[in-house]
Amino acid sequence: MTDNNPSCISHVSLGTNDYRRAKHFYETVLATIGCKLIMEHPEAAAFGKSFPEFWICAPHDGKPATIGNGVHVGFMANSKAEVDAFYQAAIAHHAAPDGKPGPRPEYGEPFYGCFVRDPDGNKIEAAFWDMELAAKLGQG
Numbered sequence: 001m002t003d004n005n006p007s008c009i010s011h012v013s014l015g016t017n018d019y020r021r022a023k024h025f026y027e028t029v030l031a032t033i034g035c036k037l038i039m040e041h042p043e044a045a046a047f048g049k050s051f052p053e054f055w056i057c058a059p060h061d062g063k064p065a066t067i068g069n070g071v072h073v074g075f076m077a078n079s080k081a082e083v084d085a086f087y088q089a090a091i092a093h094h095a096a097p098d099g100k101p102g103p104r105p106e107y108g109e110p111f112y113g114c115f116v117r118d119p120d121g122n123k124i125e126a127a128f129w130d131m132e133l134a135a136k137l138g139q140g
Helices: 019-031 080-092 131-137
Strands: 014-016 036-041 044-048 056-059 072-076 111-117 122-129
Touching: 019 036, 019 044, 019 056, 019 080, 080 122, 080 131
Parallel strands: 014 056, 072 122
Antiparallel strands: 036 044, 044 056, 111 122
């Protein structure tokens, strides 16, 4: 058996209290990093590049969605420009800023990212890991 997927994560789901708003937000913001809507069910949408990796949905138990303290979802960007575009699209679609795009030396010199709170208050991130710089520094 060959393992062609470099990720250890199957998918991540975040709850929303306004499905239509959340779907529109993520369709717009995730497009900046090459993700698209892969599938949709009533009150649930899955996004990814080639398979459903990230879901937004109304909670299955019918109770209000809540945010988790210390929880965030990080999305991979292919460049610093994609991180910048992700941030700008998120802010334009009512996300709250939680860390402007830029280097975060505490995460390693090859890291460049941004953080926002989606309209439901979930913390999300776009990150670019500069593989060439990482190789030069022995970090990749």
